[in-house]
Amino acid sequence: MDPEQGKNPATRPQARLSRNQDGTLGVRLLGEWKLGDTLPSEQEVGQEILGASGRGPVHLDCKDLGHWDSSLISFVRKLEVFLREKGLELEKTGLPQGAQRLLRLASAVPERKETRKLTGGKSLLFRMGQRAVDAWQGSYEVAGFLGELTLAMGRLIKGKARFRFSDLLLVMQRCGVEALPIVSLISFLVGLILAFVGAVQLRIFGAQIFVAALVGIGMVRVLGAIMTGIIMAGRTGAAFAAELGTMEVNEEIDALRTLGIPPVEFLVLPRLLGLSLMMPLLCAYADLLGILGGLTVGVAMLDLNVQEYLRMTQDSVKLSYFWIGLFHSLVFGVLVAFTGCLQGMRSGRSASAVGQAATSAVVRGIVSIIMATAVLTYLCELLGI
């Protein structure tokens, strides 16, 4: 085991050519054969044997062989293959018994060629085609998942959905109360930043008071919902994907299926309901904290008084804005839960696949939030609200 052993010339692994009295060639193996030591090259030894133009079979002589490990087996295997290609046989009876047994064991189960995978480079066209087919199949899966979810919702409305009420409460706790600290921090800071940025411009016109309107409308109508949505995508969407992905790896989802319990009903429904119910509440809370952030800047920097600021906010923020904001957050809650659960249920059965599912849930969750905002804003414009 001492690494220094390999450096001693007397114990260095060596393979020397010898000629037996009957004209056959032999290879004397000497020294300590240890993993990591510089071993003789089977190519060189093989070439030497060919150059000596002796008769086969080539014998192995291990009388002076010291300790050995897999490196010896590896060398003999490679030398045997080399010699066989040149039409020479290698006689291994001179090897230690243990080594002979290992060689027999290594060749006991012949390699099944049909199992070997093609890992060579694939053409660009092939990869593009593969991507297109994958994307098409992916859209089928999304449609299938949506269909299952719709059916599950139908059963929920009929009161026949199978899930544990305690799971729903747990999800509500995790998505609601436990998310309050991070939602508080982010919303307060967003309100603060919005007021800062607005104040710089509005102060030029002596219109500082309109900071209250800017922050109020911005937060209540859309920003409160968007910020909450993004927080929940990163926090809860990823957690859903990782949780369901790990369940997929551990065959827990298969266990539900074989029991005849639809996993979408049992696992996805409580998560979707829990997050969708909590999102409007979190959004209302975020609106409040955002306004508080704006108020802090208004009072501390712009010399506005609290009553003045709140009155301006009250005058500028219509109740319909508040409902629009809540509706946004409800949609975001559904989207985040949907993408999180979908990615988790589609996850592969490896640790990295679970990681990919979680990443994908966050990215797709945020993209869908932004896209939904664009669509909803356009619809509000069309409806004149």
Next chain:
Amino acid sequence: MSMAYGDFVVQRDISFCLHKGEILVVMGGSGCGKSTLLKHMVGLRPPSGGKVIYWGEDFWSLDEEARARILRRVGVLYQSGALWSSMTLAENVALPLRELTNLGQEEIREMVSLKLALVGLAGFEEFYPSEISGGMRKRAGLARAMALDPEVLFFDEPSAGLDPVSARRLDELILELRDSLGATILVVTHELASIFTLAENSIFLDSEAKTMIAQGNPRELLAESTDPRVREFLTRGGSAQAGLCLGACPGDREGKEGR
């Protein structure tokens, strides 16, 4: 050695010696602390009292680097194989070689192919653990455990979850590896067939007594032990199973030819 989780004592006053080239089986009912014992021995968890001595060195009193040096001479096959799921079988076996030796790419490739061939998985290099059967995963786990030519091999429930034929083949592979590599092997199991096939020496842990209540060759224990707990375990609660196991075992493993 004593083992405990907090105030809960699992086993106390366990003392045994694993001799070079020997196969020792740690047996006992579920929950008696067999796997915990293994964790103490392979450096995953320090025991609550006592010592684990490797080649004259008190393992848990050494610093981390010295412990890692000892662990390089040890291989472990986990109950589920514990293969890294995001790596192919070849990458699984190659990782210890790549990280802990100075072998070149070509040598590592050759060594991986040798180790997989030894466990009958030649040609499965590019497969991921999720694409092969449970028995194959165990054998691949064994190939990884053997990657660095360890002097001591630990097996945690090697035949658990396998069909009888696969379990038998794995047992035979363990014997063959011991005989050809001259490795020292500790097996944790409660499978009677494996116990009678593999063990030359064994220790019996009991969850009630919270200590080791028997030691020796399980065949001799079956024939001679008067302890009802040991007899009940080895006769599968008094059934004919033990006799079946004994009859199915290779009777003669003489003429071991190591290095």
